[in-house]
Amino acid sequence: MAEKELTQRTAWDKVLANLRKRSLWMLHYCTGCGAVELPPTMTSRFDMERFGIMPMVTPRQADILLITGYLSVKTLKRVILIYEQMVAPKYVVGFGSCTINGGMYWNSYTTIKALDRYLPVEMYLAGCMPRPEAIISGFNSLIDKIGKGEANSWKDYYENYEFYKKNQDHVFGDIETHHDVPADGRYFGILEAKR
Amino acid sequence: MNAQTQAPTTSRPPAATGAPRMTEALVSAITAETGIATFRTKSPRRIEGTVQADALHSFAAALRSRVGFEHLSAISCVDWIAEGEFELVYHFWSYRDSHLVSARVRIPREPGSMATITDLWLPASFFERDIHEFYGVVFQGNTDLERYILSDWKGPPPMRKDFSSRDFAHEHFTFKDYEPTWDELIDGGYHGQKRQGEGSDE
Numbered sequence: 001m002a003e004k005e006l007t008q009r010t011a012w013d014k015v016l017a018n019l020r021k022r023s024l025w026m027l028h029y030c031t032g033c034g035a036v037e038l039p040p041t042m043t044s045r046f047d048m049e050r051f052g053i054m055p056m057v058t059p060r061q062a063d064i065l066l067i068t069g070y071l072s073v074k075t076l077k078r079v080i081l082i083y084e085q086m087v088a089p090k091y092v093v094g095f096g097s098c099t100i101n102g103g104m105y106w107n108s109y110t111t112i113k114a115l116d117r118y119l120p121v122e123m124y125l126a127g128c129m130p131r132p133e134a135i136i137s138g139f140n141s142l143i144d145k146i147g148k149g150e151a152n153s154w155k156d157y158y159e160n161y162e163f164y165k166k167n168q169d170h171v172f173g174d175i176e177t178h179h180d181v182p183a184d185g186r187y188f189g190i191l192e193a194k195r
Numbered sequence: 196m197n198a199q200t201q202a203p204t205t206s207r208p209p210a211a212t213g214a215p216r217m218t219e220a221l222v223s224a225i226t227a228e229t230g231i232a233t234f235r236t237k238s239p240r241r242i243e244g245t246v247q248a249d250a251l252h253s254f255a256a257a258l259r260s261r262v263g264f265e266h267l268s269a270i271s272c273v274d275w276i277a278e279g280e281f282e283l284v285y286h287f288w289s290y291r292d293s294h295l296v297s298a299r300v301r302i303p304r305e306p307g308s309m310a311t312i313t314d315l316w317l318p319a320s321f322f323e324r325d326i327h328e329f330y331g332v333v334f335q336g337n338t339d340l341e342r343y344i345l346s347d348w349k350g351p352p353p354m355r356k357d358f359s360s361r362d363f364a365h366e367h368f369t370f371k372d373y374e375p376t377w378d379e380l381i382d383g384g385y386h387g388q389k390r391q392g393e394g395s396d397e
């Protein structure tokens with residue numbers, strides 16, 4: 001398993017990706033105002049469950065972590081704790097312009113300005129706030145990406161953990177997440193197994 | 196509940212029960228019972244006045260026990276930086292009369308220090324903690340001035356007028372690597388002037 005070529009997709013990987021892309025469970029972290037567009041997306045009008053995307057209540061069973069808007073330093077810490085509890089493969093979706101560049105909180109002293117400095121973001125949904133059509137179309141492209149085996153940004157968290165940790169430490173001082181990230185990376189065969 | 200099981204601060208003062216009073220009657224009751232004559236009607240059901248910082252505690256105690264304003268709705272703070280003063284505004288509510296009394300207190304900005312009223316209203320601690328972390332005012336006698344909302348905050352009290360949120364954000368956070376021009380429409384553009392040499396979290 002450890003010596004398997006990661007870049008090369010086996011037939012089994014393709015089957016797995018096709019199964020995976022039709023069954024995405026989403027943990028939506030609704031701190032931002034944009035979360036108000038999620039109920040119509042989930043319920044009968046737009047009905048995201050027809051794409052196999054379903055809300056999930058616990059990070060341990062979720063595939064998508066949807067960050068719906070601005071994150072203060074305080075909530076970012078919770079988000080990181082949640083993210084590290086999720087089981088890979090996992091996809092962080094930044095929802096709304098606040099996650100991209102701070103949005104209208106660009107000069108706020110307590111909201112972070114770019115989510116991808118702290119967590120590996122798979123995809124951004126632009127808009128303040130994105131309408132359900134945009135969310136559905138964004139999720140459709142995420143589904144395509146997963147099916148093609150291109151949604152691999154979660155691996156970046158293991159490969160470039162120092163980068164993320166440095167940025168996290170910069171805003172928190174020192175953050176102790178009680179999660180052995182490098183060990184996870186070794187488990188998934190992303191980091192070389194070291195004893 | 197009988198009298199023995201009730202803590203003194205949770206029992207209702209006799210003045211807090213009875214028929215509602217008119218605004219004018221309340222203003223004269225405040226003047227007579229607390230000895231502070233600055234209170235005036237501000238708008239319907241709102242009374243406002245100024246109190247000296249060292250008199251606030253006894254004023255609040257008298258307002259509660261003898262006039263019947265038993266609820267502390269909020270304490271707010273204003274930074275009058277040009278005058279070198281903080282203004283603390285204490286809001287008291289009377290359930291009996293449905294009136295709000297706002298007592299304005301001026302304290303010097305340096306050092307911002309004020310006596311606590313948590314011995315009269317325990318929930319005042321929330322407001323005092325809040326003002327402590329956002330303005331740096333120290334409430335003497337409050338033993339719990341821990342961080343409240345800004346739990347990971349290391350900067351200066353951010354609601355002070357001499358704190359620049361924008362400068363702090365630009366020093367502390369790294370923005371996306373592109374040059375937005377939209378902010379020039381707002382106030383001449385921050386990025387254009389300050390872009391060089393910033394971004395300490397890289």
Ligand code: SF4
Pocket residue numbers: 032033034068069070095096097098099103104127128129130
């Ligand atoms: S992007 Fe807009 S809608 Fe979304 S959290 Fe920010 S301000 Fe709110």
